[in-house]
Amino acid sequence: MKRRFLCLIIAAAIMLGCFSGCGVVKGDTVMEYEGYKITEAMYSYWMARYKTIFLYTYNGSGDQTKFWNTEISEGYTYDKFITEYINFYAKQVLVAMKLFDDYSLVFSENVKQNIKDQVNALIDSYGTKAELNAYLAEYGLNVATLERIYYAQAKLTAVNDHLYGENGISKVTDAERDNYYKANYYCAEWIYVYTKVKLKTNESGDYVTDSNGVYVTEELTEAEKLAQKQKVDDILEKIGAGEDFKALKAKYSEEDQEKYAYYPDGVNISANDYGTYGAEFIKKLSETELGGITLVEDEYATFIIKRYPLKEFSELTTQEKNIMVDFETYVLDAKSEAYYKAAEVKEFSEVMARFDIREHKGLTNTNI
Secondary structure, three states: OOOOEEEOOOOOOOOOOOOOOOOOOOOOEEEEEEEEEEEEEHHHHHHHHHHHHHHHHOOOOOOOOHHHOEEOOOEHHHHHHHHHHHHHHHHHHHHHHHHHHHHOOOOHHHHHHHHHHHHHHHHHOOOOOOHHHHHHHHHOOOOHHHOOOOOOOHHHHHHHHHHHHHOOEEEEEHHHHHHHHHHHHEEEEEEEEEEEEEEOOOOOOOOEOOOOEOEEEEEHHHHHHHHHHHHHHHHHHHHHHOHHHHHHHHOOOOHHHHOOOOOOEEEEEEEOOHHHOHHHHHHHHHHHHOOOOOEEEOOEEEEEEEEOOOOOHHHHHHHHHHOOHOOOOOOHHHHHHHHOOOOOOOEHHHHOOOOOOOEEOOOOOOOO
């Protein structure tokens, strides 16, 4: 995600206690759960890391102020969304630190070696441990603290596998899949009309791509913009007159229709798919009645979207389920979220208030 930078230096020397039990890092406590603590150093790290990840995933190199203020739903901006995400992740790690001990879990030698290798690779990339420490100090960290944070995160992975993995004691059920699908997915078709740019072509009339294979666009002239806007109006008029939406899509849509040819009953879109479709697309679709039409504009084009009823989950083809690539992750996340939310974690709001995702410095090295 995006945001401007504020360098937060918490302590010159920050340490985390033993790997098991109550890990304690110098700095004020952000959250506490039955004697286990998340400190400023840990929180600073996650703020920096997830800010960078979200900026890259959802915003590319776009305007950060606009991004933070974008509403995902009424009054709920990316700023709030990402901060809540980080807070909840910290809560999960905190609870898992205790559960790891409660379930008497242990790390495999492979996990330990992977963490050791990751730390050593970072030291090598900076030249020396001292140089890596100098970089980490910008976030209130040092190498020892970072390593212990890696172990804390690994505890969350281990606990989740113990609970929800292939042999987990609380695996996702088919009923939970069905319920999640009905509550969090929308089915849609759309007609895509370029209203701001057009695909660039060469002298042979073929579309031009860049070095990454992405189509190159060029801005429409004012006359072309007016013509494309009229095209949108004409399509809407035909829809209003009762013409078949899919027939209009086949005739007028300027998107690669082969991409969606295997969706005979519309595209199933998750409420979580902001990165793929954009926040405005998801928001408008979720607010549209079944059979209704809505418009969404992005930096390139106008979407004319029609919402369709969902098929029964049991009727989805294997191909349709496979295309819902993150479905199992979404269902599992929802189940684990309910579990971790129920834990009575104490939050120290006055400490958390020191951190602003918009101002916190993002990581310049995403390998950390």
